[in-house]
Amino acid sequence: xxxxxxxxxxxxxxxxxxxxxxxxxxxxxxxxxxxxxxxxxxxxxxxxxxxxxxxxxxxxxxxxxxxxxxxxxxxxxxxxxxxxxxxxxxxxxxxxxxxxxxxxxxxxxxxxxxxxxxxxxxxxxxxxxxxxxxxxxxxxxxxxxxxxxxxxxxxxxxxxxxxxxxxxxxxxxxxxxxxxxxxxxxxxxxxxxxxxxxxxxxxxxxxxxxxxxxxxxxxxxxxxxxxxxxxxxxxxxxxxxxxxxxxxxxxxxxxxxxxxxxxxxxxxxxxxxxxxxxxxxxxxxxxxxxxxxxxxxxxxxxxxxxxxxxxxxxxxxxxxxxxxxxxxxxxxxxxxxxxxxxxxxxxxxxxxxxxxxxx
Amino acid sequence: xxxxxxxxxxxxxxxxxxxxxxxxxxxxxxxxxxxxxxxxxxxxxxxxxxxxxxxxxxxxxxxxxxxxxxxxxxxxxxxxxxxxxxxxxxxxxxxxxxxxxxxxxxxxxxxxxxxxxxxxxxxxxxxxxxxxxxxxxxxxxxxxxxxxxxxxxxxxxxxxxxxxxxxxxxxxxxxxxxxxxxxxxxxxxxxxxxxxxxxxxxxxxxxxxxxxxxxxxxxxxxxxxxxxxxxxxxxxxxxxxxxxxxxxxxxxxxxxxxxxxxxxxxxxxxxxxxx
Numbered sequence: 052x053x054x055x056x057x058x059x060x061x062x063x064x065x066x067x068x069x070x071x072x073x074x075x076x077x078x079x080x081x082x083x084x085x086x087x088x089x090x091x092x093x094x095x096x097x098x099x100x101x102x103x104x105x106x107x108x109x110x111x112x113x114x115x116x117x118x119x120x121x122x123x124x125x126x127x128x129x130x131x132x133x134x135x136x137x138x139x140x141x142x143x144x145x146x147x148x149x150x151x152x153x154x155x156x157x158x159x160x161x162x163x164x165x166x167x168x169x170x171x172x173x174x175x176x177x178x179x180x181x182x183x184x185x186x187x188x189x190x191x192x193x194x195x196x197x198x199x200x201x202x203x204x205x206x207x208x209x210x211x212x213x214x215x216x217x218x219x220x221x222x223x224x225x226x227x228x229x230x231x232x233x234x235x236x237x238x239x240x241x242x243x244x245x246x247x248x249x250x251x252x253x254x255x256x257x258x259x260x261x262x263x264x265x266x267x268x269x270x271x272x273x274x275x276x277x278x279x280x281x282x283x284x285x286x287x288x289x290x291x292x293x294x295x296x297x298x299x300x301x302x303x304x305x306x307x308x309x310x311x312x313x314x315x316x317x318x319x320x321x322x323x324x325x326x327x328x329x330x331x332x333x334x335x336x337x338x339x340x341x342x343x344x345x346x347x348x349x350x351x352x353x354x355x356x357x358x359x360x361x362x363x364x365x366x367x368x369x370x371x372x373x374x375x376x377x378x379x380x381x382x383x384x385x386x387x388x389x390x391x392x393x394x395x396x397x398x399x400x401x402x403x404x405x406x407x408x409x410x
Numbered sequence: 411x412x413x414x415x416x417x418x419x420x421x422x423x424x425x426x427x428x429x430x431x432x433x434x435x436x437x438x439x440x441x442x443x444x445x446x447x448x449x450x451x452x453x454x455x456x457x458x459x460x461x462x463x464x465x466x467x468x469x470x471x472x473x474x475x476x477x478x479x480x481x482x483x484x485x486x487x488x489x490x491x492x493x494x495x496x497x498x499x500x501x502x503x504x505x506x507x508x509x510x511x512x513x514x515x516x517x518x519x520x521x522x523x524x525x526x527x528x529x530x531x532x533x534x535x536x537x538x539x540x541x542x543x544x545x546x547x548x549x550x551x552x553x554x555x556x557x558x559x560x561x562x563x564x565x566x567x568x569x570x571x572x573x574x575x576x577x578x579x580x581x582x583x584x585x586x587x588x589x590x591x592x593x594x595x596x597x598x599x600x601x602x603x604x605x606x607x608x609x610x611x612x613x614x615x616x617x618x619x620x621x622x623x624x625x626x627x628x629x630x631x632x633x634x635x636x637x638x639x640x641x642x643x644x645x646x647x648x649x650x651x652x653x654x655x656x657x658x659x660x661x662x663x664x665x666x667x668x669x670x671x672x673x674x675x676x677x678x679x680x681x682x683x684x685x
Contacts, residue, residue, distance in 0.1 A: 073447060073479070076508065077603060077637075080542045080580070081573030083508045084535050085478070085501070149565070151589045209589055210596030234597065271596040 101236030108339030135164035136405035165194035189279030213269035227278035298322025309333035346378035500530035534564035636665035
């Protein structure tokens with residue numbers, strides 16, 4: 052019976068299927084493709100803004116995200132724990148060379164973890180999610196970037212064996228989705244909240260640090276992965292900035308969440324800015340230029356007046372005004388020392404211990 | 411007023427009427443292209459045939475493509491045979507090649523893919539289509555060469571990678587096929603066709619649970635693609651789940667009423683006394 056079944060399988064694999072789509076014929080031998088030259092009727096999707104590789108201000112570009120580097124043997128199962136608590140488990144046969152053959156031998160893993168506000172500020176990554184219907188800003192729950200090299204060659208993931216991730220569980224009550232940045236630099240949703248596992252632990256402290264669990268998910272591509280909750284409705288703040296009475300220069304303006312994690316940034320020039328922020332939240336707004344100067348607002352509580360940055364102010368699109376932000380150049384000993392700089396910028400850093408599931 | 415002699419009046423009238431007719435023709439072609447992108451091939455064919463100016467190259471090449479879309483290969487071949495000589499474009503030769511291949515005229519199809527490549531040596535798609543043609547004519551050595559050339563020119567093109575993966579399944583290199591196809595779905599989650607063939611590769615490796623996962627994923631992406639149900643029906647049959655197998659065959663019949671595949675599998679289920 053098995054033989055008959057095999058014959059049927061093979062025999063009918065050799066018959067052309069009748070399915071056809073525009074400019075393609077889907078057959079049992081593959082896709083017969085006959086592309087057009089550009090047609091005006093091919094409604095190309097508007098190009099989405101690239102989210103990674105964003106320009107940083109001079110002061111922040113001096114810093115790089117904490118990276119964990121580890122040598123692994125590709126034929127074995129490998130477990131790597133990042134310096135900020137992210138655990139990744141790699142199965143044998145996970146990676147390929149560019150010719151799609153399974154990579155073998157030793158390789159070097161680079162794991163970057165974005166946990167604190169400062170990590171987001173130096174990541175050069177924006178967090179706008181565009182699902183072609185809506186454009187949303189993301190409330191954030193952490194981010195990681197994974198890369199693997201053999202010598203100078205970046206290996207590819209085969210996709211057959213995803214990497215298992217245990218990511219530190221901040222804000223356990225929040226329903227974060229999980230996204231990744233694709234080859235075009237666009238955030239793509241991979242998992243809805245509820246479709247990945249949570250490993251929670253009872254509230255406790257060890258060594259003066261809170262103990263947290265993990266969110267567990269699978270990665271099937273390298274690059275940036277992040278936790279986020281998209282918000283469509285935002286408020287907009289407007290204001291002015293200056294440095295010693297001058298304002299004729301460009302600055303990076305960004306808002307940072309105070310009692311939650313959020314990072315929204317853009318470059319402006321001419322002494323005035325507008326920037327989106329989450330409604331009914333506490334935030335601070337920073338401006339930083341290309342000469343190492345930085346300034347920031349006090350903590351501001353945003354209203355519920357929904358507005359859209361990028362379209363002119365009107366009676367239906369009201370921006371909330373804040374006081375002028377004055378930029379200053381921090382002393383060198385502050386600029387060059389992360390701990391002092393965090394203190395200067397009044398940015399908090401998380402201190403925690405991670406407990407992992409045993410299975 | 412000398413300007414308005416009878417000769418000039420006729421000339422002006424002719425020019426105006428030509429302009430009017432051009433816009434009419436152009437409008438008809440635009441309408442036919444729109445219909446084509448809506449998948450209404452027969453309506454598009456009617457639109458072009460009813461156009462007063464059927465016979466210009468632009469409308470004829472569109473008509474040939476519509477014949478190819480709708481599976482009317484003999485009419486497509488007639489048109490392409492004449493038009494490709496005139497316009498000498500790689501797209502025309504490639505389309506003619508596909509039409510011939512679909513009509514099982516493999517030698518002439520390969521000739522046309524070679525012509526497409528001679529016009530545009532970087533047109534990886536023609537290599538990939540030619541490779542399929544070689545596979546269909548059981549020339550696996552030349553198929554491999556053509557697939558690898560396509561991949562060399564366009565290593566990231568998902569269609570070219572899928573086609574190579576399908577070829578590897580045909581020559582029973584199932585693990586290598588998975589190595590090629592998995593990255594395609596990792597990079598683009600809407601590739602139900604790649605899901606289908608990853609499922610097939612798992613099936614042949616007797617990894618039935620993995621095969622089922624990929625057939626299911628393919629169906630969740632495109633529930634209208636009957637081949638996914640057909641292969642899942644085979645898989646259910648293999649696992650002894652006759653009820654689900656028959657349910658999937660009913661879906662194949664619904665989506666592709668003329669499918670001959672179903673009849674054979676139904677026979678098999680009947681023979682085993684389960685129907």
